[in-house]
Amino acid sequence: MKISVRQVSHPDAVRTFDTETLRGQFLIPSLFEADEIALTYSHIDRLVVGGATPVAGPLTLESSKEIGSDTFLKRRELGVVNVGGAGRVVVDGTAFDLAPRDGLYVAMGSADVRFESADAANPAKFYLVSAPAHARHETMKISLEQARKVTLGDIAQSNDRTIYQMIHPEVCRSCQLVLGMTVLKPNNMWNTMPCHTHDRRSEVYLYFDLPQDGRVFHFMGEPTETRHMVIANEQAVLSPGWSIHSGVGTSNYTFIWAMAGDNQDFTDMDMVPMTELR
Ligand SMILES: O=C[C@H](O)[C@@H](O)CC(=O)C(=O)O
Numbered sequence: 001m002k003i004s005v006r007q008v009s010h011p012d013a014v015r016t017f018d019t020e021t022l023r024g025q026f027l028i029p030s031l032f033e034a035d036e037i038a039l040t041y042s043h044i045d046r047l048v049v050g051g052a053t054p055v056a057g058p059l060t061l062e063s064s065k066e067i068g069s070d071t072f073l074k075r076r077e078l079g080v081v082n083v084g085g086a087g088r089v090v091v092d093g094t095a096f097d098l099a100p101r102d103g104l105y106v107a108m109g110s111a112d113v114r115f116e117s118a119d120a121a122n123p124a125k126f127y128l129v130s131a132p133a134h135a136r137h138e139t140m141k142i143s144l145e146q147a148r149k150v151t152l153g154d155i156a157q158s159n160d161r162t163i164y165q166m167i168h169p170e171v172c173r174s175c176q177l178v179l180g181m182t183v184l185k186p187n188n189m190w191n192t193m194p195c196h197t198h199d200r201r202s203e204v205y206l207y208f209d210l211p212q213d214g215r216v217f218h219f220m221g222e223p224t225e226t227r228h229m230v231i232a233n234e235q236a237v238l239s240p241g242w243s244i245h246s247g248v249g250t251s252n253y254t255f256i257w258a259m260a261g262d263n264q265d266f267t268d269m270d271m272v273p274m275t276e277l278r
Pocket residue numbers: 161163181182191192193203245257266269
């Protein structure tokens with residue numbers, strides 16, 4: 001297991017960042033490395049973001065100095081979504097089979113968490129997002145069928161999409177984490193435009209289902225100081241509460257959004273009028 005730490009950036013500093021600095025602060029370029037649990041510990045709401053990619057054998061979630069507890073989930077909760085081939089997560093001896101796109105909420109206090117692939121030739125890729133927690137809620141598998149579905153957008157604005165709310169108060173209880181998957185229909189490229197901020201919560205996006213040479217132009221920054229990052233398949237981007245988070249792809253794609261902070265109200269967004277954007 002490896003873990004790297006990202007400190008926070010003040011929005012006044014971000015105005016001066018060049019491309020490399022911007023990417024160094026906000027882009028997580030590599031999450032799914034064979035036989036590795038690769039994590040980024042961000043100080044925005046202490047979100048830990050990464051991937052577990054078991055190929056040769058199972059992988060175990062370990063704690064570390066950065067986490068500060070003897071087990072990773074002693075004071076944390078974890079959201080998992082499988083974006084690879086079929087796999088299994090074993091939580092304190094209970095096995096949860098995760099087909100592609102299945103999610104799992106792992107309760108605070110779970111001591112032993114293992115990740116396995118069903119087929120080494122088509123390994124599972126477990127996307128992981130963890131936030132600090134103060135109470136135990138039950139570990140629960142969440143398929144897309146169980147998720148709360150919201151359809152938004154239309155093809156004329158190239159943003160016809162389905163939002164699957166997976167870790168959400170109406171689906172699966174959690175302390176802080178709210179997580180889901182947004183699937184754009186073919187010929188639709190835009191997500192989250194008109195855009196928003198929510199200073200009460202930080203957010204992280206994982207973009208996937210892009211072809212090898214496909215890219216998402218992801219927009220971030222204060223509404224009057226927008227910047228972009230060019231993002232490839234299976235890369236993640238951190239979004240502090242003050243930043244917009246929206247993107248347009250060279251083809252349609254899927255992304256997983258996850259949030260933590262002061263509330264779990266998905267609709268608590270400060271919409272940015274188009275006239276305000278710069
Ligand atoms: O705060 C909510 C998040 O930004 C996303 O859920 C938005 C999203 O999935 C979309 O518009 O497609």
